[in-house]
Structure formats: C-alpha cells, structure tokens
Amino acid sequence: MSQKGAGIDLDKSLGYLLKEASSALRTAMEEVLRPLGMSVTHYSCLELLAQRPGLSNSELARGAFVTRQTMNVLLQTLEREGYVTRPAEAAVGKVLPARLTPSGRRSLEKATVAVRSVEVRMLAGMTEAEQAHAFRSLQSMIGSLRERDEDAS
Amino acid sequence: MSQKGAGIDLDKSLGYLLKEASSALRTAMEEVLRPLGMSVTHYSCLELLAQRPGLSNSELARGAFVTRQTMNVLLQTLEREGYVTRPAEAAVGKVLPARLTPSGRRSLEKATVAVRSVEVRMLAGMTEAEQAHAFRSLQSMIGSLRERDEDAS
DNA sequence: CAGCGTATGTCAGAATACTGACATGAGTCA
DNA sequence: TGACTCATGTCAGTATTCTGACATACGCTG
Numbered sequence: 001m002s003q004k005g006a007g008i009d010l011d012k013s014l015g016y017l018l019k020e021a022s023s024a025l026r027t028a029m030e031e032v033l034r035p036l037g038m039s040v041t042h043y044s045c046l047e048l049l050a051q052r053p054g055l056s057n058s059e060l061a062r063g064a065f066v067t068r069q070t071m072n073v074l075l076q077t078l079e080r081e082g083y084v085t086r087p088a089e090a091a092v093g094k095v096l097p098a099r100l101t102p103s104g105r106r107s108l109e110k111a112t113v114a115v116r117s118v119e120v121r122m123l124a125g126m127t128e129a130e131q132a133h134a135f136r137s138l139q140s141m142i143g144s145l146r147e148r149d150e151d152a153s
Numbered sequence: 154m155s156q157k158g159a160g161i162d163l164d165k166s167l168g169y170l171l172k173e174a175s176s177a178l179r180t181a182m183e184e185v186l187r188p189l190g191m192s193v194t195h196y197s198c199l200e201l202l203a204q205r206p207g208l209s210n211s212e213l214a215r216g217a218f219v220t221r222q223t224m225n226v227l228l229q230t231l232e233r234e235g236y237v238t239r240p241a242e243a244a245v246g247k248v249l250p251a252r253l254t255p256s257g258r259r260s261l262e263k264a265t266v267a268v269r270s271v272e273v274r275m276l277a278g279m280t281e282a283e284q285a286h287a288f289r290s291l292q293s294m295i296g297s298l299r300e301r302d303e304d305a306s
Numbered sequence: 307c308a309g310c311g312t313a314t315g316t317c318a319g320a321a322t323a324c325t326g327a328c329a330t331g332a333g334t335c336a
Numbered sequence: 337t338g339a340c341t342c343a344t345g346t347c348a349g350t351a352t353t354c355t356g357a358c359a360t361a362c363g364c365t366g
Contacts, residue, residue, distance in 0.1 A: 219322095220323070222323080245332090247332090
C-alpha cells in the first residue's frame with residue numbers, strides 16, 4: 001500500500017487478479033462446453049452428482065455457488081430432459097436426493113473430457129510444487145474470507 | 154490424474170478451488186458494498202476510472218470482465234446519477250472517454266475503504282512471499298488460458 | 307408437549323448480464 | 337480512391353441469476 005488515497009492498485013491487487021483468473025477460466029470452459037450444448041452451471045451440477053450421488057437441491061446449490069432457487073430451476077430442466085431423477089416425495093423431511101440417469105452420465109463423460117483439457121491447459125507451465133502452493137494459498141484466502149461471515153451470522 | 158473415468162475430483166481441482174475463492178471474494182465484497190448502495194460491477198467501474206481516467210466504454214467493459222453492452226447501461230445509469238461524465242460527442246472516432254465527477258470520486262472513496270478491508274482480510278495469514286507466489290501463479294494460469302483463445306481468433 | 311430456530315423445496319417477480327444486430331468511424335491494402 | 341476488416345457505441349430482446357416470500361419438516365430446549 002504505497003499509495004495514500006489513490007484506491008486499490010488493480011495491477012497489483014490479488015483480488016483483481018483472482019477475478020481475472022476466474023473470468024478466464026469460466027470463458028474457457030464456456031467455449032469447450034458450448035459445442036456440447038451445456039453451460040458451466042449445468043456441467044457443475046452433473047459433476048457434483050457424479051461424485052456425490054444423492055445430493056439434495058440445496059447441497060448442489062452450495063457446491064455450484066448459486067442460490068438454491070437457481071439450482072432448483074436447473075434441476076427441473078435436467079429432470080425434464082432425462083439427465084437426473086428425483087423421487088416424487090421425500091423419504092424423510094423435505095430433502096429430495098438427486099441422481100444421474102445413464103443418459104446424464106453419458107452426457108457428463110464428454111463434458112468432463114473437455115473441462116479436463118481446460119484445466120490441464122491452465123496448469124501448463126506450473127510445476128507440481130507450484131500447483132500445490134497455489135492450492136494452499138487459495139484455501140487460505142477462502143478460509144480467511146469466510147471467518148468473518150460466520151461471526152456475523 | 155490417478156482416476157480413470159471418475160471425472161474431475163473437485164476436492165483436488167485447482168479450477169474448482171479458483172471458482173470457490175472467487176465466489177467467496179465476490180460475496181464478501183457484496184456484503185460490504187451493499188450498505189453503500191453499490192454493486193461489485195458498479196464499484197469496479199468507478200475504481201477503473203479513478204486509476205485510468207478517460208477510459209472508453211469498451212475498455213471499461215474489458216477491465217470489469219463484462220460485455221460492452223452491460224457496461225454501457227451501467228455507464229448510462231452512473232451518468233444520469235452524476236457520478237460520471239462523458240462528452241456528448243467523440244473528438245475522434247466513436248470513442249467517448251469517461252471521467253469521474255467529484256461526486257463519483259467521493260462515492261468511490263468510501264467503497265475503496267470497504268473493499269480494501271476485504272482484501273486485507275483475504276490475505277491475512279499469508280506472508281508477503283506467499284502473496285507474491287500466489288500472484289505469479291494466477292498470472293501464469295491466466296496466460297495459459299488465453300494462449301489458445303488467441304490462436305482460435 | 308409447545309415454542310423456537312434452522313433448513314429445505316418451491317413459486318413469483320425483479321435485477322442483472324448476455325447474445326444479436328445495426329450504423330458509424332478508423333486503419334489497411336491494392 | 338474503393339473495398340475490406342476491425343473496433344466502437346447503442347438499441348432491443350433473451351437468458352440467467354438473484355431477492356422475497358411461503359409452507360413445511362426437523363432438532364433442540366424449556
């Protein structure tokens with residue numbers, strides 16, 4: 001912070017760079033997913049379900065970083081198109097565990113290949129050690145940002 | 154990549170973590186900017202103009218990672234509310250250089266303090282060296298992601 | 307048991323950002 | 337000069353996501 005009242009120097013701000021990186025990643029993902037007729041949120045939902053079958057709408061929303069309302073309309077679409085199934089009524093409480101259909105699994109496979117290629121490209125030029133370091137740094141930032149939120153609630 | 158066809162392990166994916174960090178940062182910024190009646194994009198625009206007066210609509214859009222159409226409606230709002238001024242017609246070409254008004258500068262000052270506190274909180278627990286390392290890693294990722302885009306165009 | 311706080315699924319409306327399209331001006335090149 | 341390409345500002349329509357609100361279901365605590 002060498003400047004007094006000149007605001008935040010965007011060229012040196014980690015926050016700005018984080019936003020820039022995230023934007024570049026999202027754009028790159030959109031590019032490879034578009035030919036498959038799939039959006040990033042769309043893909044995120046399927047990938048989450050593949051790894052943790054039975055996740056509820058709200059849990060999927062948190063995992064994809066959208067509101068549960070947004071995830072709900074997406075799930076309804078995916079359900080209508082036959083990629084996902086949910087029981088008609090909850091076995092316990094209101095939670096409706098969602099699962100991939102075989103069709104959904106097939107659709108996801110192609111998308112995963114595409115997304116993996118983007119991630120590989122993103123990490124090109126970084127050593128394993130650098131990647132591990134970046135991983136820890138991002139985790140540290142996330143943890144620090146969330147500490148205060150919990151206090152507030 | 155130790156797994157065969159099980160998709161991308163979200164718990165170990167730098168891409169997922171990047172999205173998570175960016176989401177946490179955006180949420181934290183929204184929290185501190187809301188009391189000031191300002192959105193993140195709103196703030197980004199003002200901050201960009203403070204540091205690089207005379208930026209055009211399209212340049213601002215690129216700097217804030219939105220389309221120029223989106224930035225255009227935002228600029229029209231900011232202009233109507235007296236935070237920004239643009240000449241009625243272009244001196245050369247179609248480019249209309251935008252500038253902050255004194256009112257816009259005052260509004261930005263408060264927002265900058267709030268946003269800076271978020272960035273400070275995010276970096277708490279990281280040494281200068283770690284921050285520098287993270288900075289280089291993010292720059293590397295951005296560069297790698299963009300290389301291919303340029304080839305495609 | 308009754309009350310309270312919390313979490314969920316869902317509907318509806320508002321805000322936000324995007325894609326598509328058009329006209330205009332600058333630069334390049336034959 | 338004329339044709340072509342590219343970038344810009346802007347309008348319109350669409351899509352996506354969010355905020356607000358409600359009913360319901362669980363767990364805890366007195």
